[in-house]
Every structure is written in structure tokens, then in C-alpha cells.
Amino acid sequence: MLYDTIIIGGGAAGLSAALYNGRYGHKTLALIGEGFEGSTMETWGVENYPGYLSINGTDLIEVLKKQAQNVGAELKEKYIHHISKKGKIFSVHYNNHYDEAKTIIYAAGTMRRKLGVPNEDILKGKGISYCATCDGPLFRNKLVGVVGGGDSAAKAALILAEYTEKVYIIIREESFTAEPINIQRASENPKIEVLFNSHIDEFIENNGMLAGAKLHTGKIIDLVGLFIEIGGVANTEPIKKLNVEYTKNGYIKVDCTGETNLAGFFAAGDVSDAFGGFKQIITAAAGGVVASHSAHNYLVKNSK
Ligand SMILES: Cc1cc2nc3c(=O)[nH]c(=O)nc-3n(C[C@H](O)[C@H](O)[C@H](O)COP(=O)(O)OP(=O)(O)OC[C@H]3O[C@@H](n4cnc5c(N)ncnc54)[C@H](O)[C@@H]3O)c2cc1C
Structure with a gap:
């Protein structure tokens, strides 16, 4: 027609x-x-x-x-x-x-842009997600992370803090680029810990599911959910x-x-x-x- x-x-x-x-x-x-x-x-x-x-x-x-x-x-x-x-x-x-x-x-x-860390595609749906609104409730009382320093990352962390035990925000730069109101809310939320100047080098798996993230410093963060919010x-x-x-x-x-x-x-x-x-x-x-x-x-x- x-x-x-x-x-x-x-x-x-x-x-x-x-x-x-x-x-x-x-x-x-x-x-x-x-x-x-x-x-x-x-x-x-x-x-x-x-x-x-x-x-x-x-x-x-x-x-x-x-x-x-x-x-x-x-x-x-x-x-x-x-x-x-x-x-x-x-x-x-x-x-x-x-x-x-x-x-x-x-x-x-x-x-959503991918992070580019090995096994990201394999772990998608097995701990890795690109939508906190859609998948956040699956991680009730669990440890999770968010990658990114912009508005969508700050907002994703705030949504996740409602369900989960703790949320790490992993930011490559030394500061957020989010709106000031979202930065303030994320910074004041006791469930959120922000890791500046950090990026993930490797995913840790357990029985095919995400079990952690190894940072560039060698530090391992235990988490079972990771939300990629990098644009x-x-x-x-x-x-x-x-x-x-x-x-x-x-x-x-x-x-x-x-x-x-x-x-x-x-x-x-x-x-x-x-x-x-x-x-x-x-x-x-x-x-x-x-x-x-x-x-x-x-x-x-x-x-x-
Ligand atoms: C986590 C997050 C939080 C945000 N928070 C805010 C906020 O608080 N306030 C704010 O103003 N903005 C916010 N934004 C930004 C805002 O959501 C977007 O800028 C805006 O929604 C974009 O609208 P759009 O119509 O361009 O695209 P979208 O809303 O992405 O719509 C694209 C549409 O195209 C369709 N589509 C794609 N490919 C095809 C195809 N091949 N055939 C047919 N259809 C197709 C999709 O199904 C979808 O319906 C946020 C963004 C994110 C990711």
C-alpha cells in the first residue's frame, strides 16, 4: 500500500x-x-x-x-x-x-553499546544485561554492578539499589558525567559504591553464570549481575x-x-x-x- x-x-x-x-x-x-x-x-x-x-x-x-x-x-x-x-x-x-x-x-x-570484554555475548542473559528496568528485579538481594558514568548508568544504579543488596558503579573516568541530581542521589545512596578510574578486564564465571568482574588493577569484585550502560x-x-x-x-x-x-x-x-x-x-x-x-x-x- x-x-x-x-x-x-x-x-x-x-x-x-x-x-x-x-x-x-x-x-x-x-x-x-x-x-x-x-x-x-x-x-x-x-x-x-x-x-x-x-x-x-x-x-x-x-x-x-x-x-x-x-x-x-x-x-x-x-x-x-x-x-x-x-x-x-x-x-x-x-x-x-x-x-x-x-x-x-x-x-x-x-x-546499547557493548563493553568489549571477552565472553560478554556468552554471558548476556546469564548475569550481563543492558536494561536495568527490565532485568533489575531478577537480582533481588544480590550483588550487582553498573558500568558507566553517564545519566543512564546513575539511573540504572538507583533502580537496582531498590532491589539488590549492593550496587558497584564502575567508571573509567575520574568523575561522573551524569546530571547533578542523579550524581547526588547515587552518591548519597548507602547501597551504592562508586569505583572511579576503573575498568573491567575479565569476567569471572561459575557454571556458565557471571560470578564476578576482574578490574584492571587485578582486584576482583564479587557480583552476579552486571549492567552495561555506556551509551x-x-x-x-x-x-x-x-x-x-x-x-x-x-x-x-x-x-x-x-x-x-x-x-x-x-x-x-x-x-x-x-x-x-x-x-x-x-x-x-x-x-x-x-x-x-x-x-x-x-x-x-x-x-x-
Ligand atoms: C537507562 C536510561 C535512562 C534514561 N533516562 C531518561 C530520563 O530520565 N529522561 C529523559 O528525558 N531521557 C532519558 N533517557 C534518554 C531517552 O530515553 C532517549 O533519549 C529517548 O527515549 C529516545 O527516544 P527515541 O524515540 O529516539 O528512541 P527509542 O525510544 O529508543 O525508540 C526507538 C524505537 O525504534 C524501534 N525500532 C528499532 N529498530 C527498528 C526496526 N528495524 N524496525 C522497526 N522499529 C524499530 C524500537 O522498537 C523503538 O520503538 C534515558 C535513557 C536510558 C537508556
Whole structure:
């Protein structure tokens, strides 16, 4: 089927774009991935999204989905494999099926960056996790660690401190880069111990499960859960065949209106370099809205 716009992504950016696209009256399909995933969905206790004192990502997503559907956007829980372009029309491929669109708003977010320590992949799901909100409750009363010094690491440690006996935060640098309020909360939490200037060289295993981490100093920390929170890598695999420009870190280059170098192709949220790379729910939502406005202008101009 031919749509005015196909949106890729069911996070704050994609669903906000769907809301505006629907309100513009454009025939819109949003392909939102499958299940509980994406940074917006996984974020717990959001206190800096205007209009809410505190809201969980899952609840925010439910509201955004309803808003988009209320204005006629069609949502499908599907993963796309790739997008191609012939003339002015894009084809979006998923599940041996494709739909076509005059414009694309690409908002597929990021996937978590790996630490690169041997056996990380083997121990994933056996102690190593990339989502404290999803897996934290599995480590009730256990010793766990978080790797990273940014906001997501500080927030992950605070979530984990609610369930676990103790949380080590392992930070390569000599200080946090998180928001001051999260640094203060983590530093004052009696269950959290911060290890600055530290990195993991090796994982210790017991019967195929994570049992500890050996630091570069040779010190071994006993822990059965380790949450890697060292940022993300843009989800751009499905668009590799399109001639889209990226930053040196692999994010899609957009101007302040969400436009990329490719006519009819717009991008928003964490997958892009919008807002100087400031990756938050509010900037993702705003980016989605601006991209929808640009797609609208493009559709109007190209229908004449
Ligand atoms: C632990 C953590 C805590 C955070 N805390 C806060 C906070 O307190 N406040 C704040 O403002 N920000 C916070 N952030 C940042 C914020 O969550 C993100 O900046 C924002 O949610 C990004 O939204 P997005 O829509 O760009 O991407 P996402 O929310 O990641 O959405 C991407 C979407 O794309 C979909 N997708 C991916 N690949 C495909 C594909 N091939 N086909 C179809 N769909 C696909 C996914 O399923 C998902 O629905 C936090 C981030 C993390 C990791």
C-alpha cells in the first residue's frame, strides 16, 4: 500500500511524529518494532518530561500510542529489514512484505553499546544485561554492578539499589558525567559504591553464570549481575543502502528541521544528531514533531 509517510520507531520520536502526521491528515503508517524495547519504553521514573511529575516510559508510550491512533495513524508492531528508494517513492520491507511511502520519518533509536570484554555475548542473559528496568528485579538481594558514568548508568544504579543488596558503579573516568541530581542521589545512596578510574578486564564465571568482574588493577569484585550502560549505537542497519549522511559517530545528520541529505527522508530522536546530540525524551519528541512538519511541507510541495 502507498502511504504519505511511513514512520520507523515506536519511541518518543516516532510516536510524536505519528501524532502530528495524523493531525496533518496524512495517510500514515508507524512501524514500531516488537515488544518491550527502545530507550523511551525502558526508562523508569522520568522526572524531566514536562507535564508529568514522574512517569514510567511504558506509561508514556501507552499515552503516545493512543494519541497517534486517535488521529488516524496506523501502528503496526513490526521490525523492518530494509528501506529502498526508486524515483521519489520509498519501499519499506518487513516480514516478506513491503509498503511504500512518499516520505519516511526514521526514528529507530539506538542499541546499547557493548563493553568489549571477552565472553560478554556468552554471558548476556546469564548475569550481563543492558536494561536495568527490565532485568533489575531478577537480582533481588544480590550483588550487582553498573558500568558507566553517564545519566543512564546513575539511573540504572538507583533502580537496582531498590532491589539488590549492593550496587558497584564502575567508571573509567575520574568523575561522573551524569546530571547533578542523579550524581547526588547515587552518591548519597548507602547501597551504592562508586569505583572511579576503573575498568573491567575479565569476567569471572561459575557454571556458565557471571560470578564476578576482574578490574584492571587485578582486584576482583564479587557480583552476579552486571549492567552495561555506556551509551548507544545508532540503529541504522536497515537504511545502509540509502545514500544518507552520517556523523563520524554513526548518527544520521539532520538540519534543524529534521531533514537529511536525501529528499523525502527525515530523521528524529536518538538515531540522529538533532539538538546537538542531546538525547532526551523531550528532544526526541520535539524532533519527531519537527520532522513531521517538514514531511508535511515536502508532501504539500511535491503534490503540486
Ligand atoms: C537507562 C536510561 C535512562 C534514561 N533516562 C531518561 C530520563 O530520565 N529522561 C529523559 O528525558 N531521557 C532519558 N533517557 C534518554 C531517552 O530515553 C532517549 O533519549 C529517548 O527515549 C529516545 O527516544 P527515541 O524515540 O529516539 O528512541 P527509542 O525510544 O529508543 O525508540 C526507538 C524505537 O525504534 C524501534 N525500532 C528499532 N529498530 C527498528 C526496526 N528495524 N524496525 C522497526 N522499529 C524499530 C524500537 O522498537 C523503538 O520503538 C534515558 C535513557 C536510558 C537508556
